[in-house]
Amino acid sequence: MKVLFITNMYPTSDYIYNGIHVKEQTDYLTSKYNLDSQIYFINGRQSAINYLKSIFSLNLFINKNKFDVIHIHFGLTGLFLLFNPFIYIPTVLTIHGSDISSSKLFGLLPIITKMVTKRVNKVIILNENMYSLLSKYNYKLIQIPCGINIKQFNIKRANNPISFTIGFPGDKRRPEKNFSLFEKIVKELRNTHTNIEIIEFHNFTRQEVIDNLSKLDCLLMTSFREGSPQIVKEAMAAGVPIISTKVGDVEKLLENVENCSVINNFDHTEFLEELLKLYALDYNERITNGYLKLESLSLDQDSVTEAIYSLYQTINK
Template sequence: MNSDKLDTGNKRYRVLMVTGIYPTQASPHKGTFVKTLVDSLVARGHEVEVIHPKQGPVIDRYLSTAWQVFWKTLTGRFDIVHGHYGLWCLLARLQWTTPVVAAYLGDDLLGTVTFDGEHTRKSLLVARISRWLCRHVEAVTVKSEQMKKMSLWENAVVIPDGIDFTRFHPIPREEARTMLGWDQKRNYVVFANNPAIPVKNFALAQAAIARLQERGIAAELVVASGLAQEQVVQYINASNALILPSVAEGSPNVVKEAMACNIPVVATDVGDVAELLAHTAGCSVCPHDADALATGLEKALAFQGRTTGREDIRHLDMMHIVEQVVALYEQAIQRKADNCATRFLQARQSPTIVEGR
């Protein structure tokens, strides 16, 4: 590594980002948080190359990624390999020349919950691999304290996804509704996840809206799934509230995005939601119960004006989060150097045994 990379001044790292999810023209909603991180790193002068294999058979994607990681790191051009999600982090570790930061996203440590509340066998295997990998990389990041506990690795660092405050910001509700062609007088509740994913619990959101209507409060549930971030901003600002009825989460970005737009959030107690919403009036953390969520929505719909969510999560502005990530890069590089030095000293101190004839 060049000596200027070890200066205590302004460091500029060359980062190889490895991820199975990244925004594309066909899927603009996937992995937006990874791109936000990449853009923030580049804006601060770091060099980032992204390995994101094109869609196809899973085994082909893994093999392609493993090959690229091996050859790109063999050149010695990169200072850090930053993997996202358990199995992609494993591929990042299929080389030992460059330090690895493994970023876990949620179900790669927590497991994937099915409709019946059980965990899939595959997800339990992935979680086991992820926990093993924690001990074989230079640095580990998780999204919440719950994930850190499940990692069984005390050195894991909690770094939630940051929010691009320049993109997610308050827009007058009337203006946002005009953009979308929505009725100015109706109550809208946005569900900003994929309804087909069991853990997102769309059925509970529907049940909560039904309970609300039984109380004589009209509200329409709107799904914002598969959209580009620019559209998500419009949907959130046009809505009266965001609902998150998930069974499990790491650190749900949609909650932080709604807060950045000063929109009330009604959510189940998953991941770091309770911590995020603790000081924001108009928001509610509820048990997994339709009536409880309906009560939270009733409170949100009655809330006058915008929330203080944006100010309450100012510490999650991407400009602050990226500083934490860069600091972790420095630690990972130093840990790699220390480990190499230790092995070198051990090798020199090992006695040489000469066998006689």
């Protein structure tokens, strides 16, 4: 099977963690099912003009090659479909979150994503909320959250019972990550506890993510929105306690997971209360059964790619 992956989420030399989960998924699919695959990367971070350029270059590229399936990651990267009504190749779109809920591009991003949704055969969504946002196209939707290599993150915890280390999941400069709330919570905690350390999980290599997860006493997510956050799954596999806002599929992920909590508001006092509960635990008690929960949800990379490949087969008949 010859598959074209089109994405604006892919590692670059200046942003090595950008879209690493997309790269890992496409690599795993290609290797496991012996696909003849090609990656077409649209570097939107470099310039928004690249999306416009892709309209013409992608259509030329597709016309010169015979693909069995096209898999688009992120709604905006499917812009080329809106300018070519004569592409009849079976096409899958994975929606990652901000492409259907963000106000960027003057609110045009969700509109473009819905227009692309209309053109494709199937749409992979990451959480239940996306069903309601795309209710008109429910017959096209299938929920397949991105998976992780669970064994890679099932790690031994670093021995540092002196400090209480909190992880911030993402780039603090991104508004949707809501770093101001995180900062407020930590500031309150430091009023009574001086041994607090912070690790910002941004632009790490895979090994750096693993090494730093092993140091955490808690991952604290204060985001306004998420799709199906990979860092939460990685922390679960590593046995790290997680406190998070109710975003994406986090509530489903953390249901019945020990020492984890989901807060349905942005009141810093509620986050602080949960943090203090973790702080009060003995160092060796700050662990979770997240690894087992991931296995029960079939969020290992093998199960996820099997579901995606089955989808390719279905639309390619």
